């Protein structure tokens with residue numbers, strides 16, 4: 001198969017590229033390198049530097065012929081989306097509509113979306129299943145919901161078949177130890193904890209310790225990026241075999257608090273990780289935990305590496321190696 005990964009030079013996309021390549025598919029990567037890195041592009045893949053806002057560029061890349069498109073390109077910082085909703089609207093929503101239009105124009109009728117747990121908002125019950133009400137508490141989550149809803153319309157009206165993968169919190173690095181998927185400017189919790197451990201940051205800011213959780217800090221479901229990558233291959237096979245659309249959660253099923261991440265990271269790294277407790281970040285739900293039983297049933301997917309020990313260990317190994325090689329740019 002020829003699979004186009006849009007946003008494939010980013011953190012998750014690089015791991016997805018490896019999963020497709022490992023089983024012999026041809027991978028193309030379209031990325032504007034706004035947050036991704038050229039050095040993340042795997043040997044043997046086709047690389048097109050370009051932007052999903054540029055419809056002529058999309059025409060050129062789609063002319064190469066693809067069996068499926070995996071759409072990972074987006075801005076992803078929930079906190080930032082509350083301050084700069086306009087850039088999230090353009091890049092995430094308009095960009096996705098451009099890509100959907102390119103798919104229809106070039107007859108690429110299989111679409112895999114990087115969606116998010118952020119579509120749900122504050123949980124009414126846990127674990128979250130796919131039927132849970134969707135009332136995003138941050139604008140980023142709203143953009144993902146809007147893209148999903150458009151995909152449903154384009155399925156009904158034009159027969160575009162999609163799998164929306166609602167990732168919970170992606171974390172960790174390649175379990176086989178390949179140094180891939182490095183980020184220009186990490187902004188998620190675990191990378192920031194590691195930057196603090198390595199001495200790049202004086203301390204970690206903990207956004208709120210008065211949540212209704214066991215220790216007062218925010219709880220998330222961290223899912224290993226190698227597990228996420230595998231799901232994209234399964235989702236593509238699903239579309240080929242079933243030609244029907246699907247929306248599924250991808251999570252570990254366990255909730256881990258910010259404080260637990262800090263404590264466990266201190267243990268694994270053997271480093272002091274100073275933490276400063278500050279106000280809650282607007283738009284953050286207290287607790288998100290997934291039920292992924294639908295992904296297991298439909299895709300045969302199960303998290304294999306998403307225990308917090310493996311997640312933190314694979315991340316720390318990359319940060320230590322980076323210290324030696326100075327690969328992660330700041």
Ligand SMILES: NC(=O)c1ccc[n+]([C@@H]2O[C@H](COP(=O)([O-])OP(=O)(O)OC[C@H]3O[C@@H](n4cnc5c(N)ncnc54)[C@H](O)[C@@H]3O)[C@@H](O)[C@H]2O)c1
Nearest residue numbers: 007009010011012032033034035036051052073074114170
């Ligand atoms: N990291 C997470 O915890 C998480 C959780 C749920 C969903 N997601 C989604 O998964 C996807 C990948 O996330 P990631 O963590 O790898 O982030 P990332 O920032 O590392 O990757 C996004 C990639 O898309 C590219 N890109 C952005 N806008 C583009 C545009 N207009 N045209 C072309 N390329 C563009 C970037 O350069 C980057 O390489 C995103 O859609 C994100 O919303 C991430």
Ligand SMILES: O=c1ccn([C@@H]2O[C@H](COP(=O)(O)OP(=O)(O)O[C@H]3O[C@H](CO)[C@H](O)[C@H](O)[C@H]3O)[C@@H](O)[C@H]2O)c(=O)[nH]1
Nearest residue numbers: 076078116117118168169188189192205206207218258284
């Ligand atoms: O410096 C920080 C950064 C984060 N946090 C806390 O750590 C938890 C995780 O925050 P992240 O910013 O790492 O991740 P989010 O849960 O906000 O969002 C992430 O996971 C979502 C899915 O659950 C999305 O898809 C989104 O793209 C991705 O960034 C939250 O409780 C947050 O308040 C801190 O305390 N300090």
